[in-house]
Structures are given as structure tokens and as C-alpha cells.
Amino acid sequence: MTFALKRAAESSAATTTSLPDVQDKVAAIIADIRERGDEAVRECSARFDKWEPEAFRLSKEQIDEILARVPDQVITDIEFVQQQVRGFAEKQLESMREIEVETLPGVHLGQKHIPVAAAGAYVPGGRYPLLASAHMTILTAKAAGVPRVIACTPPIRGEVPDATVAAMHLAGADEIYLLGGVQAVVSMALGTETIAPVDMLAGPGNAFVAEAKRQLYGEIGIDLFAGPTEVLIVADETADPFVVAVDLLSQAEHGPDSPAVLITTSEALGRSVIEHVEQLLPDMPTRDNAEPAWRDHGEVHVVPDLDEAYRLADTYASEHVQILTRQPREALEKMRNYGALFLGEGTCVSYGDKVIGTNHVLPTRGAARYTGGLWVGKYLKTVTYQEVTDTDASARLGEVCGRAARVELFEGHARSGDVRAAKYGTADLPWAPNALTRS
Numbered sequence: 001m002t003f004a005l006k007r008a009a010e011s012s013a014a015t016t017t018s019l020p021d022v023q024d025k026v027a028a029i030i031a032d033i034r035e036r037g038d039e040a041v042r043e044c045s046a047r048f049d050k051w052e053p054e055a056f057r058l059s060k061e062q063i064d065e066i067l068a069r070v071p072d073q074v075i076t077d078i079e080f081v082q083q084q085v086r087g088f089a090e091k092q093l094e095s096m097r098e099i100e101v102e103t104l105p106g107v108h109l110g111q112k113h114i115p116v117a118a119a120g121a122y123v124p125g126g127r128y129p130l131l132a133s134a135h136m137t138i139l140t141a142k143a144a145g146v147p148r149v150i151a152c153t154p155p156i157r158g159e160v161p162d163a164t165v166a167a168m169h170l171a172g173a174d175e176i177y178l179l180g181g182v183q184a185v186v187s188m189a190l191g192t193e194t195i196a197p198v199d200m201l202a203g204p205g206n207a208f209v210a211e212a213k214r215q216l217y218g219e220i221g222i223d224l225f226a227g228p229t230e231v232l233i234v235a236d237e238t239a240d241p242f243v244v245a246v247d248l249l250s251q252a253e254h255g256p257d258s259p260a261v262l263i264t265t266s267e268a269l270g271r272s273v274i275e276h277v278e279q280l281l282p283d284m285p286t287r288d289n290a291e292p293a294w295r296d297h298g299e300v301h302v303v304p305d306l307d308e309a310y311r312l313a314d315t316y317a318s319e320h321v322q323i324l325t326r327q328p329r330e331a332l333e334k335m336r337n338y339g340a341l342f343l344g345e346g347t348c349v350s351y352g353d354k355v356i357g358t359n360h361v362l363p364t365r366g367a368a369r370y371t372g373g374l375w376v377g378k379y380l381k382t383v384t385y386q387e388v389t390d391t392d393a394s395a396r397l398g399e400v401c402g403r404a405a406r407v408e409l410f411e412g413h414a415r416s417g418d419v420r421a422a423k424y425g426t427a428d429l430p431w432a433p434n435a436l437t438r439s
């Protein structure tokens with residue numbers, strides 16, 4: 001039997017995308033910026049971030065000054081992580097084949113991957129300087145071959161986030177703006193008097209940022225719905241309850257709205273994890289986020305066996321799923337809904353977030369039911385092309401096209417087929433004025 005040792009105030013199981021009050025607020029800001037451009041952007045930045053610089057875009061001199069302030073070790077570590085992210089992104093790119101096949105004699109069908117011309121990267125920074133997001137969005141776009149990559153990040157409590165700017169620059173951003181939230185997303189998407197618009201936006205963010213991207217989708221492309229972080233751990237009796245507790249809190253600290261869920265086959269482990277969490281929380285420097293996150297969105301479920309654990313985990317479609325069991329790789333076969341899977345105690349969500357090289361921009365609030373996370377492929381348009389070099393093949397296709405289109409009552413379409421069937425074959429064109437046929 002499945003039962004809960006701890007329930008959330010509101011379950012995070014995949015149900016909704018965004019909350020109605022956030023939707024309304026974001027819609028109003030988008031409409032205002034659409035109408036008044038830069039002036040509205042400035043007002044939003046002043047209101048939400050108390051940030052009113054002369055220009056939001058950093059000049060080359062400003063970037064150089066900022067880089068000089070960043071400690072060497074931080075730069076070295078940024079470079080190490082960017083190498084890992086770039087390395088994996090390049091391997092993923094290699095896995096995307098361009099093909100051209102001959103499906104009938106003389107009928108050539110092909111597939112190509114074309115990078116978008118301009119991409120915007122949102123690097124979050126309201127609570128923490130999330131420099132790792134710069135690697136994930138900017139560098140991945142560059143690895144995909146996007147010619148223009150622009151990036152926004154907010155000031156943090158009125159300060160320039162030096163390390164984030166360094167990461168954005170080293171990742172290869174062509175333009176860097178100190179601008180946050182909805183105003184940043186809308187500026188990049190629609191363009192203003194001072195920012196040229198992009199074709200596609202990527203990057204994680206809080207509920208406002210994620211909702212702004214969602215509302216703008218269609219007018220521009222977006223990577224995916226990547227809102228407040230979630231973690232779900234599947235553990236059996238072999239898991240170390242202290243490690244499980246530490247790992248749950250590692251993600252709860254993202255924000256008070258971050259769900260942390262444990263599904264375990266061992267009631268004893270579940271109880272022990274709850275105790276460890278309660279012992280760790282009071283001294284956690286980021287307790288202001290982690291404590292309400294655990295209180296309101298923390299869940300612990302005890303299930304009869306691992307198959308039930310995987311089944312229940314799939315209903316959450318959580319952004320991060322950690323498997324701490326005797327045979328963690330089993331989850332690769334048994335689970336289908338997750339943004340990223342972390343197999344065994346040797347790795348953890350924090351490695352994925354910060355250092356290991358897989359992309360950390362991942363689907364939240366159930367979006368893992370229909371998409372994976374950000375990767376080079378998201379910046380590429382997979383397009384097709386075709387050519388028919390054999391007249392017999394064209395005539396044969398023309399005959400089928402004529403019939404197929406008439407079933408759909410498309411006389412115009414049918415005639416494009418008829419023309420070829422007549423020109424390259426033996427068909428007649430009863431609908432054509434005589435003078436125009438068979439020139």
C-alpha cells in the first residue's frame with residue numbers, strides 16, 4: 001500500500017502550467033512594453049529591480065572592468081565547466097544527422113538543420129547569481145551555430161553580478177544587458193528602440209519569467225517551460241538518508257516555490273530523511289527559501305515496491321529525478337517522464353546544475369511529459385527539401401497528386417499534379433484552354 005509520511009500544502013504532481021494571478025500580471029507588462037517600448041522597460045526595471053542605469057547594455061569597457069574584478073579561481077572554474085557543457089553539446093550536435101535519401105527512383109528527400117539567426121538567453125539572478133545558466137543557454141546556442149546570441153541578467157539587489165557577466169562573456173554572448181524579469185524577456189522577444197529582437201528565447205527563470213516566455217510563444221520560439229526548480233528522489237532501503245536529505249534541500253533552496261519529493265520503498269528511510277531535513281534546516285544559510293519550500297511543497301511517499309515508485313514518479317514528471325537504489329540504471333528502462341535523470345549516489349542534481357556538462361535548463365510543472373530540456377537541437381530548425389530528377393517519377397506522382405487533391409476538393413492543387421502528369425507522361429488536361437497545353 002502507498003501512503004504519505006509528509007504531504008505538500010499543494011501537490012506538485014503535473015497539473016497546471018502557471019497561476020492565474022501571474023498570468024494577468026505578466027500579460028499587463030507585455031502589453032505595456034509592446035505599446036511604449038523602452039520607456040515601459042525602464043519603468044519596470046525601476047519598479048521591480050530598483051535599477052535605472054544610463055544604458056542596460058554593458059559596453060566593452062564595462063565588461064573588461066567587471067572581468068578584472070572576478071577572482072582567477074572563479075574564471076578557471078567557469079572555463080572548466082564551459083568546457084564540459086561545450087563538449088557534451090558538440091557530441092549531441094554530432095548525433096543530429098543531415099540526410100538525403102532516394103525514396104523512389106529520382107525522388108530525393110532531405111533533412112537539414114539550420115540554426116536560428118538570433119537567440120536571446122535569459123540568465124536568472126533575482127535571488128542567486130545563476131552564472132551556470134549562462135553556460136547552458138549562451139554557449140549551447142553558440143555550439144549550435146547561432147550567429148547572434150544576446151543575453152540578459154538582472155542586477156542582484158542593485159549590484160552588478162560580476163561572475164555572471166564573466167560567464168556570459170566567456171560563453172560568447174554578442175550583447176550583454178543588465179536587465180531582469182518580464183521586461184528582459186519582452187525586450188529580447190519583441191525588440192525595443194535599443195534592442196533588436198531575436199527569433200528565439202531560452203533560459204530558466206522564476207514564475208514571471210517562465211510565464212512571459214509562455215505568453216510570447218508563437219510570436220517567437222521558446223526553448224521550453226522552465227520555471228521554478230523541482231526535485232524528486234526515488235530511494236530504496238540502501239540509500240543513505242543523510243545524503244537524501246542533503247540532496248532534497250539542495251534544490252529546495254532555489255526558492256520557496258520549489259517542490260522536493262521523496263518516493264521510497266522503505267518507511268524507515270523516509271522517517272530518517274524527514275528527521276535529517278529537520279536537523280539540517282535551522283542552520284542552512286539559505287533557509288529562507290528552503291524552509292518554506294520543504295514545509296509547503298515537500299512530500300514523502302512510501303510505496304510497496306520500486307515499480308510503484310517509478311509509476312508514481314512518472315505522474316510528477318519532475319524536472320530532476322534522482323535514483324538512489326541498488327540498481328539505479330533500471331530507471332532508464334522503467335521511467336519516461338523527467339527532465340534529467342541522476343543515477344546513483346556518485347552524482348547529484350547539483351552536479352547537473354553546476355559542473356558536469358548536461359544542460360540544466362529543464363522542463364518544470366509537468367512539461368517533462370512532452371519535452372526534454374534545452375540542448376543544441378532546440379536552437380536548430382530541422383527542415384526538409386525535395387527534388388525530383390526523373391520525369392517518369394514526376395509524372396507518376398502528378399497522377400496520384402491529381403486524384404488525392406480532388407478527394408479533398410482541392411482543384412488548384414490537383415492541377416499542379418495534372419500539369420506534370422501531362423508534360424512528362426501521357427495524361428490530358430481537360431480543364432486547360434487548348435492554346436496553353438503542351439508548349
Ligand SMILES: NC(=O)c1ccc[n+]([C@@H]2O[C@H](COP(=O)([O-])OP(=O)(O)OC[C@H]3O[C@@H](n4cnc5c(N)ncnc54)[C@H](O)[C@@H]3O)[C@@H](O)[C@H]2O)c1
Nearest residue numbers: 048124125126127154180181204205206228229254361362
Ligand atoms: N527549470 C530550470 O531549468 C531552472 C534552472 C535554474 C533555475 N531555475 C529557477 O529559476 C528561478 C530564478 O528565480 P529568481 O527569482 O531568483 O530570478 P529571475 O531572474 O528568474 O527573476 C528575477 C526577476 O523577477 C522579476 N520579479 C520579481 N518579482 C516580481 C513581481 N512581483 N512582479 C513582476 N516581476 C517580478 C524581477 O524583475 C527580477 O529581475 C528559480 O525559481 C529557480 O528555481 C529553473
Ligand SMILES: [Zn+2]
Nearest residue numbers: 229250251353
Ligand atoms: Zn538546482
